[in-house]
Amino acid sequence: MKKMARRCEATGVIDATLYDKYQVKRGLRDLNGTGVLTGLTEISEIKSHNEVDGERIPCDGKLYYQGIDIEDIVAGFVKEKRFGYEEIVYLLLFGDLPNAKELQELQDVLAEYRRRLPSVFVRDILMKAPSSDLMNTLGRSVLTLYSYDDLAEDTSIPNVLRQCMELIALMPMFAVYGYQASNYINEGKNFFIHSPKDEYSTAENILHMLREDSQFTPLEAQILDLALVLHAEHGGGNNSTFTNHVVTSSGTDTYAVISASLGSLKGKRHGGANKKVSLMFEDMKKKVKNWENEDEIRLYLTSLLNKQAFDRSGLIYGMGHAVYSISDPRARTFRKFVKKLAEEKGLQEEYYLYERVERLAPEVIAEERNIYKGVSANIDFYSGLVYSMLKIPVELYTPMFAIGRISGWSAHRMEELINAGKIIRPAYKAVSEHRDYKPLKDR
Secondary structure, eight states: OHHHHHHHHHHSOOOTHHHHHTTOOGGGBOTTSOBOOOOOOSSEEEEEEEEETTEEEEEEEEEEETTEEHHHHHHHHHHTTOOOHHHHHHHHHHSSOOOHHHHHHHHHHHHHHHHTSOTTHIIIIISSSOOSSHHHHHHHHHHHHHHHOTTTTOOSHHHHHHHHHHHHHHHHHHHHHHHHHHHHHHHOOOOOOOOOOTTSOHHHHHHHHHSTTOOOOHHHHHHHHHHHHHHSOOOSOSHHHHHHHHHHHTTOOHHHHHHHHHHHHTSTTTTTHHHHHHHHHHHHHHHOSOTTOHHHHHHHHHHHHTTOSTTOSSOOTTBOOSSOSSOOHHHHHHHHHHHHHHHHHTOHHHHHHHHHHHHHHHHHHHHHHOOOSOOOBOHHHHHHHHHHHTTOOGGGHHHHHHHHHHHHHHHHHHHHHHHTOOOOOOOOOOOOOOOOOOOGGGO
């Protein structure tokens, strides 16, 4: 296999100059890094620049869900002291925030679908051959639901909405129960199942199901709810949501579409980055003896960029974003609440280490890479710290992203179906030379 792999590597390289020659938009990006326009959406909007006299001027990032500023939404939830993820589900799917009656109806639907998970599902699906990666567990669980659905292939809007609601309700159970099953089978740890409570929010149910004693503080639940809100949606162009549009456009079933999006989100360049941030900081805390010494921190960050530390990828995980340059509104919003949780947990020193890295990393990147455009912390930078403080296992970090994002994926699947566009099929330019066929004896 090694010999065959070397042959693949040798014959698979495409001359890099051809991308410029044929004006290929690598990664569906223009030369300035902005995404090539491939569709329209009303579900969310990302803003990172202002147009001034035809010139794009970077600005503090903004994110809108169905036209409403996410920072205003979060401020409203905090002021009124209530959980918000279920309202975001409603907003993304139906275009407006729910009134009290509509919200209760949605919560009742989600509670009903949680109760409907077959009692044998954990035993037959999650406990047999548990995966070492819980994103694969989520994908397999979603695909298995196809077998339980008599209308699995029905792509009418009422049926797809029903399927999406069920997946939104069950994704937390798949993640938590999958983790517990893997822990029991592979690690020999205690195995317990807490059924979700109808009166609990999604965030409360996650902590209730995950912890053996089912106990959590109001602030813990509030911040986990906020994480779900901020991860729920991020435009149609992010990799997993674009995957959702592409696969939906083929006319396939909901379970195939969502499992494809999960496969995309698993990647370390996408949802898997939050796990990388946490592991990077664990390595940093061992190497940097004095967390208040900025010279030591700078030295470690420089070694990261020079592929001398952590995974030797040359990356400072959690810094920079494909769209935002000056600031990521999700990280900006999250930061305020992360500090409160750190104070409740007595982990202020750890929080201040993150704060120093957030401030110093752009300076080190500018010095080492000669990059002077804005580089700022993204949502992954703080989410790993939050999950760590909530004692959520690192294996569940990316599944937590998926639990939030399933609402956005559902809304985009509905939008693609409602607007009934063509199958998405971008062009690839063939650059191989034409050759004559040779019989086997002459090769």
